[in-house]
Amino acid sequence: MQPVLISAAKPSTAAAASSCQTPFLTDAAKLIDSAKTFIFDCDGVIWKGDKLINGVPETLDMLRSMGKKLVFVTNNSTKSRKQYGKKFESLGLDVTEEEIFASSFAAAAYLKSINFPSDKKVYVVGEAGIQLELKQAGISYIGGPEDGDKKIDLAPGRFMEHDQDVGAVVVGFDRNINYYKLQYATLCVRENPGCLFIATNCDAVTHLTDAQEWAGGGAMVGAIKGSTKKEPLVVGKPSTFMMDYLASEFKISKSEICMVGDRLDTDILFGQNGGCKTLLVLSGVTTLETLQSPDNSIQPDAYTNQISDLLSAKKVASA
Amino acid sequence: MQPVLISAAKPSTAAAASSCQTPFLTDAAKLIDSAKTFIFDCDGVIWKGDKLINGVPETLDMLRSMGKKLVFVTNNSTKSRKQYGKKFESLGLDVTEEEIFASSFAAAAYLKSINFPSDKKVYVVGEAGIQLELKQAGISYIGGPEDGDKKIDLAPGRFMEHDQDVGAVVVGFDRNINYYKLQYATLCVRENPGCLFIATNCDAVTHLTDAQEWAGGGAMVGAIKGSTKKEPLVVGKPSTFMMDYLASEFKISKSEICMVGDRLDTDILFGQNGGCKTLLVLSGVTTLETLQSPDNSIQPDAYTNQISDLLSAKKVASA
The missing domain is CATH 3.40.50.1000 (HAD superfamily/HAD-like)
Structure with a gap:
């Protein structure tokens, strides 16, 4: 099974176009x-x-x-739009927060777009960026970095409680991934009726440092797929959620x-x-x-x- | 893509049999x-x-x-055959080590069956059972519980070294899964030519305690799938490696x-x-x-x- 890309693609014309060469602009x-x-x-x-x-x-x-x-x-979901803006600033680019569409923001925007109930909360497997964007969107959340040091005590009869009000699990890159988070997220997806499983992205690699490629958000998403046997809703590239969002928000045609x-x-196929x-x-x-x-x-x-x-x-x- | 089950199944006759009821023995x-x-x-x-x-x-x-x-x-790959034997003993059953086929043993037996080179080693994402079986089989290994507390320092330019002699990554249930192990295993699978990616099992759930279902080995395997975009060789159920092994080892027909x-x-389909x-x-x-x-x-x-x-x-x- 393939991940569910929000707003599934129309049949691509790419195959038909393979014989004609792209023109230089x-x-x-x-x-x-x-x-x-x-x-x-x-x-x-x-x-x-x-x-x-x-x-x-x-x-x-x-x-x-x-x-x-x-x-x-x-x-990249580890930073909020605001935090990501600093990268532009450091390069001398004048870019506003609203012009940056990080997958952390996409997750929050998606939940807003479906009117995520105000009495529900999100369990985060990921870093601060997702939490900051959820906060900005007025959505309650638990998990994230706060659960980074938690361990599971597996004494006989041990039962992990989980919050029945979690209505969505948002999974992004998380350098502090651990078994506690995996089990918590799994319980929410499997046992809370209608609980959504949202992936910021399924990228195999990310560039945490320039020196090498690092295991990406696809690892954390893959773990939850493996323990729930469910496919995530992907809000980052190559999902077209962002295009739909822009088209609707700014009333333009795609x-x-x-x-x-x-x-x-990724980019061209996404477009x-x-x-x-x-x-x-x-x-x-x-x-x-x-x-x-x-x-x-x-x-x-x-x-x-x-x-x-x-x-x-x-x-x-x-x- | 589906995981590669070692010794792929012959076309099942199950569908054809669906209209005829199973007889009572x-x-x-x-x-x-x-x-x-x-x-x-x-x-x-x-x-x-x-x-x-x-x-x-x-x-x-x-x-x-x-x-x-x-x-x-x-x-269950967390224990070796010897360790698992204690469960039988505690129930008053007289079962020998050789009669127990845990997926930890299956991983080691598989590597032996393909004459895993003696100058290569295994990176383990998993618990002691896998290491004990590898040791028993005379196969070198690194990783496992020893890497349970390792953290990644992501200062600019940080580069994770990995052992070029790792010729197989064996992944099983690991309650101390962390980003260090994910990145190490990913580097071995992606960068060491011919490095095998072996899963003890892809089970969504495991029964660590009686009180609830726990995220199983499928979570750890899913993480490495997500960061390598490769499918593992599965040695536990429902792969038929064990039947092939028994048939060959004891010279019997399946x-x-x-x-x-x-x-x-699982069980019946496996058979x-x-x-x-x-x-x-x-x-x-x-x-x-x-x-x-x-x-x-x-x-x-x-x-x-x-x-x-x-x-x-x-x-x-x-x-």
């Missing part, structure tokens, strides 16, 4: 005209590690001056959103699943060779080297 | 005659919680006196094995997957109503109330 002005909102993946698009990619501030400024809405997405990313199988325009940048992990390989079936609407190539639209406008 | 002597080896599930067959089921010692004695080989299976259990979707005869006992979780329900497609060769019903064969013989 030649008319930036036309692309910009056709989109009201730009969603940017961050790593490989805005920055690489701790280094800003050339021309990013000017590009964002230009798009803003043209009245475009900008959104920055990350599957075809007026352009997803900009550096990964074919296509949501019915958005898609632009691949080669400033991250994908090479032109990979894009044009016969093995690649995911073809964005266009590709370019880096987002500052969009600045050519300005030159055209001022020419 | 009327001729115990005939069943006993046809089998050289009996594999018993324990909970619900031999004991219930801490209570021996009526007539078990006499039944086992009779089968032994008839020259039958007896094997007792458990997916059709001469009778699997006796109280669960349709059928292995090409064995199957006997369901109603002394555990399955009721006659469940067995005979139109919703049930798993039909054992016969059913009876409890294993002591086999004693009728003795009466016939001495009549």
Whole structure:
């Protein structure tokens, strides 16, 4: 069974498109005209590690001056939008909290969108970001870092009590994962009627440090899948919840959103699943060779080297 | 993707059999005659919680006196065969270590069966039982309880070293699961060429105490699946590795094995997957109503109330 991606994808046209090559972006002005909102993946698009990619501030400024809405997405759930904003600030980017769509925020926004009952609470397997976003959304929660040092005493007859009012378990990356949390979350999902199992993301790897890849949120989500035999509702990429949320919140059509990313199988697929325009940048992990390989079936609407190539639209406008 | 069950099942005849009802065992002597080896599930067959089921010692004695080989299976990997033997001893049952097939032993036996190289070692996510069985089999290992208190320091640039000689990660139930172990196991599976990912079992629940169900080995296995996106080789039930092992070790045909259990979707299916005869006992979780329900497609060769019903064969013989 596959995880349930909230707002399941329409049948992808990617397979059919595999024989036609993605064009290089030649008319930036036309692309910009056709989109009201730009969603940017961050790593490989805005920055690489701790280094800003050339021309990013000017590009964002230009798009803003043209009245475009900008959104920055990350599957990182360990920080709240506010906390994540500091990364932008440290790179000299002027980005507001509302423009950042972290998967911690997505979990809280999803619960708000379904009118999560005010007498119910959330059990968190994850870090502070999820709790901060739940608090911001006015949703009660337990668990999280507070349960990081708890141990299970397995004396005969030991019974773990759990809160019957937990109506959702939200699971994200958690470096303090332990058996107490796994059992608590499992009891809630299995025994509380209607209790939701929400994953911020199912990413195999995360980049906690630059030195290597680290086991990602997919590990914590996989553990709860393994003990409940249930599939989670995923709110981060590649679920299209965010596109639906943006479309509904800002009353725009999803075809007026352009997803900009550096990964074919996450960012571009995510954009296509949501019915958005898609632009691949080669400033991250994908090479032109990979894009044009016969093995690649995911073809964005266009590709370019880096987002500052969009600045050519300005030159055209001022020419 | 489904986990890789070692020795994949032959197409099951269960669906075809769904319209014909399982017969009650009327001729115990005939069943006993046809089998050289009996594999018993324990909970619900031999004991219930801490209570021996009526007539078990006499039944086992009779089968032994008839020259039958007896094997007792458990997916519990926290104990070695030797340790698990104490449970039998405490109930007054005379069972030898060699008759107990715990999934901890299955993991070690599997590695021996594939001639796991002597210059390679195993990383253990699990408890002492796995380590004791590996030691017994002469296989080097690291991890396990020794890594139970390790924490990850995530300072910038932090890099976790891992042993390049780890050729297999064995994952079982681990009440001291932590992020250190998840990351270590993930690095071995992802980065060591050919490193095996072996699961003792994928059970959602385990019975650590009588008072409730506890998140089982499926949680730990699910975590490593989530961070590696790989499927494990499963050596415990419902994998048929054990049947293959017994058939090869004792030079018997699998059709001469009778699997006796109280669960349709684990024990009986496990027996059928292995090409064995199957006997369901109603002394555990399955009721006659469940067995005979139109919703049930798993039909054992016969059913009876409890294993002591086999004693009728003795009466016939001495009549």
